[in-house]
Amino acid sequence: MHLYPYIFKRRSTRRYDMTPLRESQLQDIRSFAKNMRPLFPAIRVEYRLDSNVRNILPVKAPHNFIISSELKEGYLENVGFLYQQMDLYLSSLGLGSCWLGMAKPSGAVDTHLEFVIVLAFGKPKDNPYRGPEGFNRKALGDIASGNDPRLEAVRLAPSASNTQNWYFVCDGGEIHAYQKLLNPVKAKFYDRFNRLDVGIALCHLYLATVEQGKDFNFTNEGMPELEGYRAIGTVG
Numbered sequence: 713m714h715l716y717p718y719i720f721k722r723r724s725t726r727r728y729d730m731t732p733l734r735e736s737q738l739q740d741i742r743s744f745a746k747n748m749r750p751l752f753p754a755i756r757v758e759y760r761l762d763s764n765v766r767n768i769l770p771v772k773a774p775h776n777f778i779i780s781s782e783l784k785e786g787y788l789e790n791v792g793f794l795y796q797q798m799d800l801y802l803s804s805l806g807l808g809s810c811w812l813g814m815a816k817p818s819g820a821v822d823t824h825l826e827f828v829i830v831l832a833f834g835k836p837k838d839n840p841y842r843g844p845e846g847f848n849r850k851a852l853g854d855i856a857s858g859n860d861p862r863l864e865a866v867r868l869a870p871s872a873s874n875t876q877n878w879y880f881v882c883d884g885g886e887i888h889a890y891q892k893l894l895n896p897v898k899a900k901f902y903d904r905f906n907r908l909d910v911g912i913a914l915c916h917l918y919l920a921t922v923e924q925g926k927d928f929n930f931t932n933e934g935m936p937e938l939e940g941y942r943a944i945g946t947v948g
């Protein structure tokens with residue numbers, strides 16, 4: 713499945729036809745989930761599909777990935793990286809999806825792993841696509857230094873409340889990824905989400921790297937510090 717083009721047209725869907733998808737399509741979705749590439753292969757991640765979640769915001773979808781993970785260093789970036797592949801796959805099927813940071817599982821989750829986040833999906837009531845003019849994003853110069861053609865895909869990544877609290881530094885063919893640190897009041901709410909967000913942006917960087925016919929090599933060791941930011945990792 714060629715996911716890259718959907719980076720440039722996907723949008724979050726918040727209104728769904730509540731008719732469940734065909735079992736054969738759900739089977740395709742489960743098969744795709746088995747083959748998603750992790751950022752940190754040593755971290756165990758599981759999901760359960762549920763038609764119900766508790767959500768204080770009025771977004772209701774017929775299907776939800778209830779995503780759980782081992783709590784190891786980098787687990788939030790890993791979940792963002794993995795399930796953004798799913799978000800784009802669902803988009804490629806003409807379906808709608810939306811990350812739901814405020815939603816919780818409706819019942820006990822039968823796993824030893826920790827619940828992380830919900831990704832809702834189903835048949836969209838509205839057009840799940842948009843043109844380039846439909847993206848409300850920061851300018852490249854505000855989220856990156858240096859030039860790399862892969863950065864446009866990164867710039868368009870979705871983030872919690874569209875915060876885009878990330879920064880990318882081009883350095884001799886490599887790209888260093890950082891998370892912007894916030895004041896304690898904002899960080900209490902957004903720090904966790906923003907780590908997922910950087911994982912999501914790294915997923916777009918992964919697809920843009922593969923699109924160029926290059927291997928995607930990621931390391932979270934030995935990268936330069938940047939004041940006011942948390943160092944997340946370097947892409948070769």
Ligand SMILES: Cc1cc2nc3c(=O)[nH]c(=O)nc-3n(C[C@H](O)[C@H](O)[C@H](O)COP(=O)(O)O)c2cc1C
Pocket residue numbers: 722723724726769771810811812813814815869870871872873874905908909912
């Ligand atoms: C980690 C994360 C959590 C999110 N939580 C919610 C949420 O609880 N409710 C919601 O309606 N949208 C949520 N969103 C969707 C964002 O608001 C949306 O991605 C952002 O505004 C950019 O819009 P776009 O996805 O249409 O490009 C979340 C997105 C991310 C990445």
